Amino acid sequence: MxxxxxxxxxxxxxxxxxxxxxxxxxxxxxGVLRVVNFAHxxxxxxxxxxxxxxxxxxxxxxxxxxxxxxxxxFALGWGAYYLLLPRLQKSDDPEIMxxxxxYGVSLALAAxxxxxxxxxxxxxxxxxxxxxxxxxxxxxxxxxxxxFGVTIAISAALxxxxxxxxxxxxxxxxxMNREAIQIVGVDxxxxxxxxxxxxxxxxxxxxxxxxxxxPAFNPFSGAEYSIIGFIVVVLGGLGNPVGALIAGVIYGxxxxxxxxxxxxxxxPIIGFGLLVAxxxxxxxxxxxxxAQR
Amino acid sequence: xxxDSGGTAPRSAERASAERIYFTLAAxxxxxxxxxxxxxxxxxLNIAFHFYLMLWITMASAFNVAAGFSGYMPFGFxxxxxxxxxxxxxxxxxLGFPVLxxxxxxxxxxxxLGLLFAPTLRLSxxxxAIVSLALAGxxxxxISNMPEEITxxxxxxxxxxxxxxxxxxxxxxxxxLMALGVILWxxxxxxxxxxxxxxDDAEAAxxxxxxxxxxRLYGWLIAAFFPAVCGGIEAWYTNVVDTExxxxxxxxxxxxxxxxxxxxxxxxxxxxGSVVMVWLDELIWRQFPLLNLLILGVATVMLVLFLPRxxxxxxxxxRPEWRRYVP
Numbered sequence: 001m002x003x004x005x006x007x008x009x010x011x012x013x014x015x016x017x018x019x020x021x022x023x024x025x026x027x028x029x030x031g032v033l034r035v036v037n038f039a040h041x042x043x044x045x046x047x048x049x050x051x052x053x054x055x056x057x058x059x060x061x062x063x064x065x066x067x068x069x070x071x072x073x074f075a076l077g078w079g080a081y082y083l084l085l086p087r088l089q090k091s092d093d094p095e096i097m098x099x100x101x102x103y104g105v106s107l108a109l110a111a112x113x114x115x116x117x118x119x120x121x122x123x124x125x126x127x128x129x130x131x132x133x134x135x136x137x138x139x140x141x142x143x144x145x146x147x148f149g150v151t152i153a154i155s156a157a158l159x160x161x162x163x164x165x166x167x168x169x170x171x172x173x174x175x176m177n178r179e180a181i182q183i184v185g186v187d188x189x190x191x192x193x194x195x196x197x198x199x200x201x202x203x204x205x206x207x208x209x210x211x212x213x214x215p216a217f218n219p220f221s222g223a224e225y226s227i228i229g230f231i232v233v234v235l236g237g238l239g240n241p242v243g244a245l246i247a248g249v250i251y252g253x254x255x256x257x258x259x260x261x262x263x264x265x266x267x268p269i270i271g272f273g274l275l276v277a278x279x280x281x282x283x284x285x286x287x288x289x290x291a292q293r
Numbered sequence: 294x295x296x297d298s299g300g301t302a303p304r305s306a307e308r309a310s311a312e313r314i315y316f317t318l319a320a321x322x323x324x325x326x327x328x329x330x331x332x333x334x335x336x337x338l339n340i341a342f343h344f345y346l347m348l349w350i351t352m353a354s355a356f357n358v359a360a361g362f363s364g365y366m367p368f369g370f371x372x373x374x375x376x377x378x379x380x381x382x383x384x385x386x387x388l389g390f391p392v393l394x395x396x397x398x399x400x401x402x403x404x405x406l407g408l409l410f411a412p413t414l415r416l417s418x419x420x421x422a423i424v425s426l427a428l429a430g431x432x433x434x435x436i437s438n439m440p441e442e443i444t445x446x447x448x449x450x451x452x453x454x455x456x457x458x459x460x461x462x463x464x465x466x467x468x469x470l471m472a473l474g475v476i477l478w479x480x481x482x483x484x485x486x487x488x489x490x491x492x493d494d495a496e497a498a499x500x501x502x503x504x505x506x507x508x509r510l511y512g513w514l515i516a517a518f519f520p521a522v523c524g525g526i527e528a529w530y531t532n533v534v535d536t537e538x539x540x541x542x543x544x545x546x547x548x549x550x551x552x553x554x555x556x557x558x559x560x561x562x563x564x565x566g567s568v569v570m571v572w573l574d575e576l577i578w579r580q581f582p583l584l585n586l587l588i589l590g591v592a593t594v595m596l597v598l599f600l601p602r603x604x605x606x607x608x609x610x611x612r613p614e615w616r617r618y619v620p
Binding site: 112223272276 | 599
């Protein structure tokens with residue numbers, strides 16, 4: 001039993017790191033653009049398929065797929081922003097309409113992946129040497145340890161970027177007040193495009209990690225990750241990247257520990273229950289800090 | 294407009310004539326819809342297509358009560374539909390209810406679920422949408438994790454040899470006409486006006502003596518009742534219920550898209566939207582069954598970008614003076 005709990009804790013941290021990355025990029029997007037990206041999960045799965053295609057066609061190891069995913073998703077996000085968002089901002093209720101529009105994007109992306117890769121579940125047949133390592137009394141697969149390292153590196157880099165560099169500070173300022181930031185001379189359109197591109201890049205990279213950690217993925221698993229992303233974002237407080245980081249880890253731990261004590265299928269209920277409880281009791285998220293409008 | 298400067302008599306006369314046009318139009322639309330669907334089985338037209346057309350009109354109209362009248366976007370709308378489907382299936386299968394008796398109960402199950410979800414009405418905008426989505430997920434998980442004797446597990450429930458396409462067709466038609474009648478009444482009634490007032494400015498409505506919580510709840514329960522009945526009838530029509538199809542998020546997606554395509558906030562909007570989109574869907578599906586989902590997604594994006602107010606909504610914006618005539 002103790003090993004099981006320990007296993008749950010370790011896996012919770014690893015999976016939680018991935019959820020934190022999804023949540024951080026999603027919340028950044030919402031904070032800066034006021035766009036609820038329903039298609040975020042499809043971006044993630046797109047990254048997984050990219051890693052799959054690179055590995056099976058070019059023999060490129062998943063770790064090398066990370067920079068490729070980052071660069072290509074950054075470019076895609078940049079393009080998608082200019083294609084979709086400026087017109088959306090003109091509608092009566094851009095926030096709700098963004099939800100609906102991104103739902104359409106999510107359907108279209110899932111369908112496109114279905115056409116390209118078929119409906120079968122895929123997994124990357126790649127293993128590190130050695131396959132697993134012993135940490136204390138338990139064995140953890142090397143892929144998961146590597147993933148954990150990468151998630152820590154990315155979240156540390158993102159936090160440093162947001163708090164220590166000028167563009168990062170501009171992003172945080174945009175989350176706090178979109179009007180005031182224009183007064184001090186920031187080009188909001190360019191900043192928004194950058195935020196969309198950055199969030200897409202993180203989603204793509206996360207997708208590569210998803211392919212490493214989870215047993216399989218298919219074109220329709222995107223919706224699951226979108227919903228987990230929403231839960232993490234709301235738990236952490238909308239538009240709060242640090243909150244999302246913490247909430248992602250908490251959610252991962254709760255989910256993985258739940259699988260120790262409850263049947264596998266019940267684990268998502270824990271997550272959904274957590275979401276509903278937090279929203280009804282403390283709508284500003286666990287940190288109690290709401291992005292100002 | 295001269296009526297504004299004139300006395301009360303010409304003004305009320307004008308209002309009466311506007312009202313007449315309004316109700317004539319409503320009766321005309323209702324009559325055309327009624328007669329058209331009535332003769333579908335008689336002339337042996339495509340029953341399946343028209344059954345689903347009526348189902349979507351009902352779903353989109355009920356969604357309109359939540360989204361157009363009350364200002365909530367329940368992205369977990371399918372929860373009511375799924376629960377209604379399972380309520381009917383369980384009542385018929387386990388307790389031996391006749392289907393027609395089970396349908397009101399599945400409507401009641403929808404209302405009950407609506408009451409259960411009522412605390413979420415405190416939330417607004419995107420929070421409400423996300424929580425609604427999560428609640429629909431919970432419903433699906435709870436039902437699929439129930440004991441197999443009740444919900445049939447992952448295989449679902451089969452209603453046996455009770456399928457009577459023509460009967461369920463006419464029941465669906467009755468429910469659709471009922472839904473349209475309720476929404477027509479709602480759009481003219483005190484409750485409907487209160488709902489719109491609360492949607493536009495809850496605090497101001499509260500100041501005017503509107504019981505905000507109660508009004509929102511009534512609107513919400515109306516929106517919860519009809520999808521549950523639709524789910525029940527669809528279960529009867531297809532003879533089988535399982536969690537994957539009963540709680541498919543695509544059901545929510547289609548409902549939202551059809552309602553938005555027509556235009557939220559009017560009685561005719563969801564009807565027009567459903568007719569146009571279901572017909573388009575059928576056309577596309579026949580031509581390219583594989584591309585269907587892709588086209589649906591792209592159509593949604595185009596709709597939001599280029600026609601965010603929907604067909605009827607855009608028309609009424611071009612010609613605001615028609616607002617009083619169009620139901």
